[in-house]
Amino acid sequence: MEPLIMDIRAEDNKYLHKDFHITGDNGLLYVGEKFGDNGVREYLYQFTKAFYVPLFEAYKKEGLKALLDHQKNLYEQEEMPEVFHAELTDDELTITIDKCPAVTFMKSRGYTPSKWYIELTRTVGMAIADELNLGFSLEYYNEEDGACKYRYFKRSY
């Protein structure tokens, strides 16, 4: 038989491997079971501080708009820009998500996200806000479909 050959270059395909959502949640589940809720928070704070350095730099120049652009881009990358809604004022960024692309994908594969999956919104949001000296509030989160609303706001003391 003739051999089967796949010979591809990076530019031949879009980088979008949604199975990573399941592997990512597996990581949260493992850390949660081994190290508890605080372990999950510690891990996600570590990740956020290490990875989002360019976002923190952009915030210094552009303020809340940098955060808006970053969040909006996530949903465009996931090919579900229509679920993303935002309101931006001088002091506050409010984001509403109709349904989460990651939860939608995981459930389509018969996989139920762990109870720690919410922390990718709550803890990562808080960690970003802490780094930027902002307040953060998760107004609601629906575990069924990941629909949520959250706010970043300038603190007033």
Place this chain on the structure above:
Amino acid sequence: MVSCTEFIPMYSELFKFIDGKGGGHDAVERYWIWVGEKYLRYNLEPLVQEKGMDGAWEYWTRSLSEEACDIKYVYDRDHEEIKSHMRHCPSKGHLLEYTWMEPYYDYCGHCKVLYRQTLEDAGIREEYDHSGVDHAECRGCLYKIANGGPRPGWNTI
């Protein structure tokens, strides 16, 4: 939500987090075994159990495309071998691009461990050449255990 396009740095930080909790690399390897059992049951396991090497080809041609790899992947059906030359791994490649982050020192080690048990349960084994992982390059060969080993020259494609 953390996008699936941001998964790789989250994965690398997970390995660092687990390693740093006192168990070192052994603890990370235990995680890779655990996640292999947990995660692959949704995708690779049913394919290789039902279709053997054809299932492995089906799984990796999809996932390597979705990960936008730069790779040559060759399935020699006469000798039941799948040889790969990853010219540029997008996962390790992204980590190298994130110059503000320090990747987990054995990030690429997860590939050797993650799939091992699921493949062996289906009578398949993989040989790896990781000598080029510092610049995001590697080679591999999947073969039937019953055939004894990969044929000579497997790592020269």
